[in-house]
Amino acid sequence: MIVWDDIREILIKDTKIAFDTWKSMIYELFPDDIEYCYGKGSAIKPIESLIDYVPQISDIDIHIKEVDGRNMFSNYDEAINVSKIFESRYIEAHPDYYHIPRTQIMFLHRLETKVKFVYPKLSDIKQIYGNIKFPSNTISNEEVKKIDHNNILEQKAIVDNAPYRLIDRYGIDYWSFLRGLVFRVSPTPVRLLTQFVDEPLEIWKLNRTKIHKLLLSNNFTDIASSYFNYYKFGWNLFESDMKTSKSYIPVISSGLKVLELTYNEAIKITNG
DSSP, X not given: OOOHHHHHHHHHHHHHHHHHHHHHHHXXXXXXXXXXXXXESGGGSOOOSTTSOOTTTSOEEEEEEEGGGOOOOSSHHHHHXXXXXXXXXXXXXXXXXXXXXXXXXXXXXXXXXTSOOOOOXXXXXXXXXXXXXXXXXXXXXXXXXXXXXXXXXXXXXXXXXXXXXXXXXXXXGHHHHHHTTHHHHTTHHHHHHGGGSSOHHHHHTSOHHHHXXXXXXXXXXXXXXXXXXXXXXXXXXXXXXXXXXHHHHHHHHHHHHHHHHHHHHHHHHHTO
């Protein structure tokens, strides 16, 4: 079992070196293709407790703004090569690593054409490259709350479809399902809490420890419990080498329960 006081500084070091590695690579590999890029999410927020950052469940979240929306790769081998370079350079820079942080890179031009994207506050991101300039046509607080509410409602399809995707899995095969949950579970309770404040982006800047406390203070006790358990069991999963069914199942069950319970609360808001 992990000793939190011993591991916290190690996690901070691991994630910092990952950001630094990506920064040097971007300068070198894409000097003319990227307008700017930045980091966001759990890896740049304060790590107060074990739920704030969980290896493999949490990630290094990097958003890249392509110059003129250009396609940065001519084939998949180029992209695979970038991943290989990151891994080798990370290990070279940090041979005694505790873990290699999982990276999630999003390309803003592609993202903006698929979803209603809400830009974060500049104070809530980590600059990696370029001069960051977000569009001036900012979204109103009420629109942010509406987007958050609608996103919660969309999670019902994930919960409803889960039995048909879980019936035939065991061991490491659970990972592909869990990988589809990690970017849903973390923000969904945040989206619920934004419904009750005037400045929703102020909720988005909080780490999970503070989100958990806010859930409790707003009497969302069951959501808070499932949210905490999801990350607690996530640590157990990481320590198990992510191979056994008994390690995956509590994480997945807790994550789905977060989506289910938060959806139920969103419906109450819909119905007034």
